[in-house]
Amino acid sequence: MGNAAANAPIRLLVAQSLSTIARERTVALLALLFLVLVVVAAYLGWSATSTVNAIYLRSVDYMTAQGQTIPSNPVLDTSPLALLRNMATYVSLIGALAAIVVGHQLIASDRKAGTMPLLGTRPMRGIDLGTAKALALVIAIAALVAFAAFINTATFLVLPEFRLDGAGWTKLAAFYATSGLYLLVFGFLGMWFGAAAKSETVGLLIPVTVWLTLTFVLPQITSNINPVAALNPVSALADAPASAFFQVTGWALGPFSLAEAYRVISAQLLDFMPPTYVDRAAIPAAASLLIAAAGVGTIATRAVARMDMTKGDYDA
Amino acid sequence: MRNLVQPVLTIAVKDIRDALKDRFIILMTAFLLLASLVALAVAAIALKVDVATYAEAKAGLIALGKDASTIPDPAFYPLKLLRGFVEHVEIIGAIIGILIGYRAAASERGRQTLALIVTRPISQWQFLAGKVLAGTAIISSGLILAFVIAGIAVIAISGIVLNPEDIGRLAIVMSAAGLYALAFFLLGFVTALWAKKLPNALLLAFTVWLSFVLIAPQIGDTLDPDNQVAGGVFKQLQIAKPQQVEILQSFSTYETIRNGIEVASPTKHFERLSFAVLGIKDTYAGQPLMPILAEKTSDMIWLLAIALALALLLFARRLDPNRLSKE
Numbered sequence: 301m302g303n304a305a306a307n308a309p310i311r312l313l314v315a316q317s318l319s320t321i322a323r324e325r326t327v328a329l330l331a332l333l334f335l336v337l338v339v340v341a342a343y344l345g346w347s348a349t350s351t352v353n354a355i356y357l358r359s360v361d362y363m364t365a366q367g368q369t370i371p372s373n374p375v376l377d378t379s380p381l382a383l384l385r386n387m388a389t390y391v392s393l394i395g396a397l398a399a400i401v402v403g404h405q406l407i408a409s410d411r412k413a414g415t416m417p418l419l420g421t422r423p424m425r426g427i428d429l430g431t432a433k434a435l436a437l438v439i440a441i442a443a444l445v446a447f448a449a450f451i452n453t454a455t456f457l458v459l460p461e462f463r464l465d466g467a468g469w470t471k472l473a474a475f476y477a478t479s480g481l482y483l484l485v486f487g488f489l490g491m492w493f494g495a496a497a498k499s500e501t502v503g504l505l506i507p508v509t510v511w512l513t514l515t516f517v518l519p520q521i522t523s524n525i526n527p528v529a530a531l532n533p534v535s536a537l538a539d540a541p542a543s544a545f546f547q548v549t550g551w552a553l554g555p556f557s558l559a560e561a562y563r564v565i566s567a568q569l570l571d572f573m574p575p576t577y578v579d580r581a582a583i584p585a586a587a588s589l590l591i592a593a594a595g596v597g598t599i600a601t602r603a604v605a606r607m608d609m610t611k612g613d614y615d616a
Numbered sequence: 617m618r619n620l621v622q623p624v625l626t627i628a629v630k631d632i633r634d635a636l637k638d639r640f641i642i643l644m645t646a647f648l649l650l651a652s653l654v655a656l657a658v659a660a661i662a663l664k665v666d667v668a669t670y671a672e673a674k675a676g677l678i679a680l681g682k683d684a685s686t687i688p689d690p691a692f693y694p695l696k697l698l699r700g701f702v703e704h705v706e707i708i709g710a711i712i713g714i715l716i717g718y719r720a721a722a723s724e725r726g727r728q729t730l731a732l733i734v735t736r737p738i739s740q741w742q743f744l745a746g747k748v749l750a751g752t753a754i755i756s757s758g759l760i761l762a763f764v765i766a767g768i769a770v771i772a773i774s775g776i777v778l779n780p781e782d783i784g785r786l787a788i789v790m791s792a793a794g795l796y797a798l799a800f801f802l803l804g805f806v807t808a809l810w811a812k813k814l815p816n817a818l819l820l821a822f823t824v825w826l827s828f829v830l831i832a833p834q835i836g837d838t839l840d841p842d843n844q845v846a847g848g849v850f851k852q853l854q855i856a857k858p859q860q861v862e863i864l865q866s867f868s869t870y871e872t873i874r875n876g877i878e879v880a881s882p883t884k885h886f887e888r889l890s891f892a893v894l895g896i897k898d899t900y901a902g903q904p905l906m907p908i909l910a911e912k913t914s915d916m917i918w919l920l921a922i923a924l925a926l927a928l929l930l931f932a933r934r935l936d937p938n939r940l941s942k943e
Contacts (some may be wrong), residue, residue, distance in 0.1 A: 326819040333823065337831065344838055351841050351870055352849055358863045359853050374852055386838055393830055401819060408815070500721070500815050505640055505715070508822070509647060516707060517651050520700060524662050526655070526886070527703040531834040532843055541665040 307319045309424045313432030318439060327405055330386075330398035331444060337390040338448040342455040345383035346462075349375055354495040379571030380462035381471060384452055388566035391479045392515060392559050393531070395444070399483040400507045402440050403490025406433050407604060408500055420609025430605035436599060437487045445480040449473075475569040478586070482562045484593045486511060492600035495607050518557040522550045522580070525560075536563055537577050547580060554581025558592055561585035623738045627746025628753065634723055635754050641715055645758045648708040652766055655700025660773040663697065666690070693901050694774040695782060695894040701766050702890045706883050709759070710829050713797035714821045716754050717804025720747045722814050730935070740935055748927070751801045756794055763790045773900050781905060788909070789890045794887040795919045800825065802926035810936065829883045836878030841867075882922050889915040 354377040363370055410416060419429060452472065456464055464472065489507040497503030519525040523540040530536050540546040554560065563595050564585040567573035579585060620827035635641055653870055672692050677684045724730040733743055771777060778786070804821045811817030842848045850860045864871065878884045889912045900908055 326816050329823060330819070333827070340835070348707075348839055348841065351839075351867065355759070355841050355849060355863060355867070356853065358866055359643060359850075359855055362855070362859055362863060363853075371853055374849060386834075389834060389838075390831075393834075395827060397822065397826060501718075501818060502640060504815065504818065505644075508711075512647075512708065516704070517654060520655055520658050525657055526700050526834065527707055529835075531830060532837050535837075541662045542669075543661060543665045545661045568879070612787055 309422070309597070310428050310432045312365060313429060314436045314439065317406050317410075317433060317436035320403060321405050321436075321440060324405050324409065327398070327402055330342075330394065330401055334390070334394045334398050334444065334445055335451065337394055338387065341384060341386035341390050342452060344386050346459065349378070354474065368572045379468070379477075380456070380464055381468055381570045382572040383455075383459075383462055384472075384475075384570055385572045387448070387452070387475070387479075388533050388563055388570065389531055389536075391448075391482065391566075392562055395479065395483050396486040396511050396515075398444065399441060399485075399487035400490035400504070400511065401503045402444075403437055403487035403492075403600070404494040404504050404507070405490075406436055406440075407494035407607075411494075412500070414608050416607065416611060426605035426607070426609075427601070429607075430601035430603075433491060433604050434488070434601045438484065441480055441483045441487050445476050445483065448477060448479070449476045471569045471571070471585065475566060477568065478562065478565050478589065480590050481593050482558070485558060485589070485596050488593070488596040488600040492596065495600070495603040514557065515559040516555060519560045520555050522546065522557050522560060530559070533545055533563070533567070533572065534574075536560075537567055537572075537574050539574075539576055539578065540580070550580030551582050554579070555583045555588045555591075557581070558588060561588040565589070620742070623742045624746045624749060626926070627667050627738075627743055628749040631720060631723075631747055631750035632753055635716060635719060635750065638719055641712065641754070644715060645761075648704060648712060648758070648763055649765060652701040652709060652762060653769060655704055655886035656697055656766065656769045656773060659697045659700055663692075663889065690773070691902065692776075693895050694770050694776050694778065695785060695913060696896050696901065697770055697773060698766060698894055699891075701762075701898045702789070702887065702894070702896065705759075705762070706796075706887060707792060707829060709797045710800040710825055710883070712758065713755060713800030714818075714825060716751050716776065717801040717806075718808040718818050718821065720751055720801075720805050721808035721817075725808070725814055731810045734935060741931055744930055747805065748930070751805065752794075752798060755797045755801060759790055759793050759797065760891055763787075763793075785893050785895075785905060788893050792886055792889050792916060792919060795923055799919065799923040799926055802923065802930060806926060806930050809930075810933070822888075829882045832877055832881035833884050833887075836874050836881075836884065837872075839874040839877070879918070882919060885915040885918040888912065889919075 353373065353412045356373045356375065360370055364567070410419070449472075456462055456472075486507065489510055490504075493506045495503075497506065516527040516530055519530050519536070520527065523538070524546060525536055525538065540550060561581065562585070564573075564577075564579050567577070581588065582593075668848060670687070674687055677687065721730075724733065734740070762888070763786055767778060767783070780860045800821075803824060804818075806815060807817040807821045807824075811820065837843055855863070891897040892900040892908045892912050893905070895903065
């Protein structure tokens with residue numbers, strides 16, 4: 301009874317926060333763009349796979365005429381799950397940006413509406429507010445990922461040539477759980493700087509800069525992946541040159557290279573990992589994501605809990 | 617004439633002074649410089665590995681008493697080291713353009729000074745031209761700094777002094793980068809000037825950036841059949857280049873659609889021009905400059921057309937009194 305009463309403000313805050321961000325047009329725009337790209341990812345996978353198959357059949361004609369040995373069809377060597385390989389890229393691009401905006405808006409909408417001083421007058425601890433905002437973020441990200449999972453599940457059901465067995469469905473579910481975890485890192489970053497920054501613009505730009513560093517700069521240092529190659533799910537898993545430098549940077553900075561960690565897990569779960577790829581990071585990729593989500597989540601929750609309840613809007 | 621130009625210069629000088637006080641623009645420019653230096657250093661390390669591999673293979677052949685001339689000598693083009701740098705300019709340079717454009721409008725809306733300016737004896741075009749002039753000057757300064765540092769880094773890493781033609785190539789790519797960043801400046805400025813809510817303008821500009829800088833080239837790249845199989849589909853099937861071209865002729869419609877998606881992005885035009893001029897793409901390495909420029913004129917025209925279209929949009933629309941304040 302006492303516990304239920306203590307949790308009541310948190311439940312109210314979660315519901316209020318979710319209904320507020322649901323009305324934000326920018327959140328809706330980015331969520332819509334993400335969901336459109338989820339559909340595009342499935343189409344791209346299907347289209348590219350069909351084209352590679354058609355190229356193989358044309359090549360077979362040529363090789364037969366030349367009396368060459370016919371190699372196996374590369375399409376038959378790929379798992380149906382690899383159809384969704386572009387999802388890894390879209391989650392790390394538009395998904396991460398949408399998560400930053402959701403996390404940011406969860407705090408910014410209250411600050412701009414001037415409700416912080418009002419919340420400060422209520423019989424509620426700062427940590428309750430932090431916990432409520434973190435829970436709202438988890439629910440919002442879970443909803444985004446659930447929509448994407450629903451669309452991809454429907455894709456597999458309508459494409460009979462790409463059938464999944466029990467293990468395949470389990471891997472797909474694990475991929476979405478990992479994607480949710482990855483997006484939470486960026487959602488918490490948005491929340492953290494939404495609460496800590498004095499200016500709304502800076503509160504948005506710092507997480508975007510962190511995202512740029514994780515997506516384009518760190519993979520270059522750890523694996524010699526150029527920024528544009530990082531956009532292609534297959535090219536991004538090229539082997540690093542056999543050098544002591546990449547051995548050391550891969551081992552030491554690999555655990556912080558979250559975009560790379562997410563790509564590695566995605567490639568393993570969606571069966572498009574090149575057989576020669578070696579993960580050099582000091583800790584497993586999944587551990588990196590878990591530690592990052594827990595760490596940034598704790599910092600973000602504390603940042604919200606410690607907000608100045610006497611101030612309303614941002615300074616600039 | 618002086619009466620026409622003086623207010624433009626006054627606005628431009630004031631805007632440059634304001635922008636230099638903006639820590640985030642300085643921080644993002646520093647971030648671009650740092651990312652570029654990282655890209656160059658990493659490219660140099662990767663090159664060193666390639667050279668060591670070559671030397672090892674050659675020594676191996678000599679040790680076996682075989683003819684080492686069967687391995688062709690590697691050709692080294694120092695400007696090729698700039699690949700990562702150019703890609704960072706594509707991504708971060710566009711963001712810096714958006715931020716400078718956003719700030720140019722936001723600084724007036726945030727301080728409610730835009731409404732004040734329109735009451736002064738200054739035409740709308742003079743105000744906008746002053747802002748665009750300031751933006752162009754800030755972007756150019758940042759890019760000149762970045763390209764000079766990159767050029768010095770290439771000389772330091774490769775030990776080869778760049779010849780006048782190499783410097784000319786760098787200057788052409790820098791001009792293209794200026795035009796490219798200017799297009800994003802105009803995007804940031806237009807959205808921040810017209811959006812009902814300022815932060816929404818930034819998000820809208822970022823969404824456009826994401827769509828045209830990252831997603832459109834990504835879709836084009838992903839649809840390339842040779843990028844679908846690790847190492848390339850033709851390499852895996854062991855099919856020589858002339859036969860590849862012959863086989864791909866049957867997929868011309870697919871290739872047209874794929875290319876159409878890619879060229880919808882200004883980033884791809886900038887990349888194609890830069891990679892050709894700097895010889896980053898193998899087919900252009902070591903080739904004379906003029907034929908490359910002739911072939912890539914369309915990419916330069918596209919960049920110019922995009923910037924001009926956005927400028928036209930900016931100057932054609934009247935400032936809306938309802939959009940002059942922060943909210």
